[in-house]
Amino acid sequence: MQLFGLTDLRCEYRVNPVGIGNRVPRFSWKLTGTGRGIKQASYRIQASEGDPLFQTLTWDSGQVRTDQSVHIPYEGSPLKSRTIYHYRVRVRDSRGAESDWLSAFWETGMMDFAEWTAHWITCDLELNNRSPEASQMFRKTFEAGESPVSARIYATALGIYELELNGKRLNENKFLPGWTSYHKRLQTQTFDVTDLVRRGDNAIGITVADGWYKGRIGGHPNNFYGDQRAALLELHLKYEDGRQEIVITDGSWRVDTGPIVMASIYDGETYDARLEKEGWSTSSYEDDDWLPVSILDHGKQMLVPEENLPTxxxxxxxxxxxxxxxxxxxxxxxxxxxxxxxxxxxxxxxxxxxxxxxxxxxxxxxxxxxxxxxxxxxxxxxxxxxxxxxxxxxxxxxxxxxxxxxxxxxxxxxxxxxxxxxxxxALDETGTFECSDESINQLQSNIVWGQRGNFLDVPTDCPQRDERLGYTGDAQVFIRTAAFNMDVASFFTKWLRDLKADQLPSGGVSNTVPDTLPGWDLHSAAGWGDAAVICPWTLYLCYGDKRLLEEQYDSMKLWVEFIRNLGEEEFLWNSGFQFGDWLALDAPAGSYAGATPKDFIATAFYAHSTDLLVKAARVLGKEKDVAEYEELHKRVLEHFNLEFVSKNGRLVSPTQTAHVLALGFGLVEGTVRTRVEQDLIELLEQSNHKLTTGFLGTPYLCSTLTDIGRTDLAYKLALSRDFPSWLYSVEQGATTIWEHWDGRNADGSFWSADMNSFNHYAFGAIGDWFYRVVSGIDTDSEQSGYKHTRIHPRPGEGLTYARASYQSMYGEILSLWTIEDGIMIIQITLPPNTTGTVILPNARQEEVTEGGMRLSESYGIRHVVPQEKDIRLELESGSYRFQYAWRL
CATH class of the missing domain: 2.60.120.260 (Galactose-binding domain-like)
Structure with a gap:
């Protein structure tokens, strides 16, 4: 008997989110069950305002016949601010079985900035003989006539803040309100404090430090966003008889400094415990010597409910x-x-x-x-x-x-x-990869730890020196690897909204998001600004998030138009600031940029972003744009070949990165492509299979070699332990990814003191190749978000075992292969409500068994298609075990 049910019910990627601002939230769930071919036939969703028993409904979808189980939009009555909604889901499968109801909730925050009645409060510390570096402590007492049935705090700050109520610190979440483009978007948080408010006297405390807002950031001195810290808060109390009370930040609050005498993102923190004010956030604390607050004239139009998962x-x-x-x-x-x-x-x-x-x-x-x-x-x-x-x-x-x-x-x-x-x-870790080479396993650990260290509210380049900025180039080269390792959908959704907010009217994109370089000419570099297109498209592939693609589409289009209108040549990108192939080993002496011509790289990314824009337009049904940008892409390719390919089919730039980009982005065809493939192989052989690529060439190197049928060379590069290689740093004891291939030399000396981070995830983009090639897990672009999974493991010399798992929005995907005593064993798992295409490498149909049976006898295998060297299988969901003789 097949067991069937539901699990992991989510609203906007989260379990029971509190304080969100989505007016049309979306729901997702996973099916569970034993056996193969589990598929949803229909669903029913009910939603209720504040009623967990669902006796009164704001929405009843009725029975909807579809297998869609992710991103189902709410279609009920308009949502209210500061309201809890319960929802439940029940589904039927294709066999007619019906699940039990599965319930969850979401709660809206302050959805419209105009609803705020609180005032920004601040204090000029220096004017009041207090150290301007010290963190400010704001407090307020209030009286509750009885214990409320509901109490919520809505808060934010200019700076970073912590809350206390009746002596208890509330912040499990750190560095609130997070880092956004503060003048345009400032997140607000919601706190459920029902259990902390008591009958009688109560007190609230808020501590505010400089953070990214007022502290020095990105090479700027203090006060980059503003020169005054401030707090904004409303406490809403609801009583059993229906009465409501509101406590707001206003002129009645008091303020002082305390033990945190200095706190800086870059420089650290100084805490003088002799200055502690014990009990300062309790109602019994005497604050007669505290200062009155000032009201800060600062708008609220930029306020948005929290979007990112907190730190x-x-x-x-x-x-x-x-x-x-x-x-x-x-x-x-x-x-x-x-x-x-x-x-x-x-x-x-x-x-x-x-x-x-x-x-x-x-x-x-x-x-x-x-x-x-x-x-x-x-x-x-x-x-x-x-x-x-x-x-x-x-x-x-x-x-x-x-x-x-x-x-x-x-x-x-x-x-x-x-x-x-x-x-x-606080991102869920969704992917694992391991193999028979312990050095590769350490490299995978280094990649994940690099992501942990740099995914701190924004995708930073490095977390230690006086930078820690959201560089767009680093983000776009790593995003596909990041999406395997962790659920980054909400993380990048928030970041892309800041990218869009900071985008120049001309369409240019800052090299850092949030923009820390306003007014500079050093923006919109190729491979950096292209994050505006590459990141939304990648999130669509990984999560099937069509709404995000639609939301970012204008930004994507504006970026391509920016390139198109830059300089005198419409179909080449040969002007403006460029980083080039940053930190490539073929860089000329005294330069950080590699030897590949910058206009070559820029035009390659121009073509690539235009191609992705066409794909996005097609998904969104924008046929007019499809036709226009297909023609633009064609013209860019023509001009690229005229400008950068000789009459004999040779690229004008004899670098690994030039050849990788030309092949990886599909910029050359026919005999020219054949020549470029051969030249890339020759370049690698001339270097004794040593890479020379930088930030823009490295992410595509191994995958391009796989695409041209030379996965064997990709394995040589990936498994090399000599300098330069990924495993060189592992051999030197690295536990995160280095910024430079030679960040540290074998004799213990360092490459540089100026730009030498030992936690810089860009070169960790090799992780994508481990997942998508070595283990073979990939999504089908026609059925994105792993609704249909492609699994094509490609074993190579040096490994006898590889295992990858990925927790998709439908459930766990598994690919595991082992080679022992001439026998290949491949284990595959496809989650319920999905299908998959599996390629068995170097397999003969008559020799392959699945679970001990011939392929024709195995339930769940829909099609068996022999290919030149492989076998292609179309599978229903479930777990499979294939075995056959292994021949190279």
Missing amino acids: RVMRELKPIAVLRSPAGEKILDFGQNMVGWVSYSVMAPTGTIIELAHAEVLDRDGNLYTDNLRSAKQTTRYVCRGSGSEVYEPRFSFQGFRYVKVTGYPDDVSLESFTAHVIYS
Whole structure:
């Protein structure tokens, strides 16, 4: 008997989201069951405003005959702000079985900025003889006549903030309200505080630090977005008799500074425990000596309910060793390059200063190496209170580190006293990859840790030096790998909205999002600005999110038109600022840009973005645009070949990146393509199979070799341990991805002090090749979001085993292969309500068995199509085990 049911009911990618602003939210679920061929035949959704029993409905879809189980839009009565909605789903499968109801809820935030009645409150600290670097603490007491049945706080800040209510800190979520293009979009958060408000006197506290808003960022001094921190808050109380009360930020609040005397994104945090104001967020605290607040004249039109998943402490690590450096330093080694902070316990006399300096690596002598941090100090200081055991944990700064130099700690530095708190956006980890080569497994771990460290509200380039910016180039080259490793749909949706908000009227795109370079001419570089097109299209492929594609379409189109109108030549991109193939090893001396001509790269990306725009227009039914941009793409290809291909079919640029882009983007055809393929192979052979590519060539290198039938060369590159290679850094002990192939030399010396991050995920884009080629998991672009999965594992010399899993929106996809004693075993899992195409490599139909049976006898296999060397199978959902003799 087949078991059948539902699981993982979600609203806008989230389980029971609170405070969202979607006026037409979408629902998704997964089917469960045993056996093969499980398929949804129909669904029914019911929604109710505040009624978990569904006795009164705002929507009843009725029985809808479809197999769609993701992105089902709400079609009921218009939604209200600050309201909880319950919904439930029941489905029938193709055999007529019906599931039980599965229920969940979502809650709307303050959906319209005009609803806010609170005022922005602030205080000029310097004018009131307080340190302007110190964090501000705002407080307010209020009275509740009785315990409310519902209490919600809606809040945001100019700066980053934490909330307290009746002495309890609310923030499991860190660095609120997150980093957006603040003048255009500022997120607000919703907190359920029903259980914390009590009858009688209560108190609210808000601490606000500089954060990205007022602190220095992106090479700018302080006050990049504004010169005053401020808080905005409303507490809405609902009572059993229907009464409602609102507490708002206004002139009645009080403000002061406290123990956080400095907090900076780059420089760290200084905390003086002697300045603590015990009980400051309780109603009994005496605040007569506190300052009155000022009302800040700042608009609210930019306010939007929270879109991204919040930053949280996601892991905790203990140090693995205490080192004594040649310079006499006490250094903690946490064994993993990470992002976050370190907490510790201590007993010391009052006024004792404990300092932690954070770094990614040690120098060749074993001392803490901080030159690559440039001006970022990455230091926390704690001034002891001097009364018993004290525990310190930073709150408003983060560091990128593996090693921590401890100064001033009064006792022996013990492993037990220190804990590293790893922070990043709270993204579900959806993918796993492992194989028979432990170095590759370490590389995969490095890729994932690089993503953890740099996906902190925005996709940063690096998390340690005085940069930490949302570089568009890094994001677009890594996004496909990122979408395998984690559920990044909400993360990139929010970021792309900022990209669109910061996009220039001309269509140009900042090289960082949010834009930290306004007014500069250094924007809209090829491979960077193209994130406007590449990222939405990739999210559509991975999640089937047609709404996001529609939302970003104008931005995508505007970017292509920007290129089209740039300079004097409509069909070539040969003007404007360019990074080129950043950090390629064939760069001329004294340059960061590789040898591939910048106009070659720019025109290649011009063609690529135009091609993706055509595909997006086709998905969205914009046939007029399809015709127009197909013609533009054709003309760009013509001019590319006239400009960059010789009469004999040779590319004018003899670099690996030039050949990879020409092939990977489909810029050459026929005999020219054949020649370019041969030349790429020759270039690799001339270099003894050493890569020379940079940020823009590397992500496409191995996949392009696979596309031209030379997966064997891709394996040689991927498994190489010599410099330059992905595994070279692993051999040097790396635990994250390096910015440079030679970030650290074998003798312990460093490539550079100016630009040498050891946690920089761009070259980690090789992870996409592990998933899509080695294990073979890919989505079908015609049925995006893994509704139909293509699985084509491609074993290669050097591996005898590979396993990848991916938690799609339909459920887990698995591809596992092993080769032992001349026998190939391939295990496949396709989740319910999906289908798949599976390619069995180097297989003969008469030799293949599935679960011990011939293919023609196996249930769930719809078609068997022998090909030149392979067998193509069309499968229903379920798990399969294929076995056959392996021949190369």
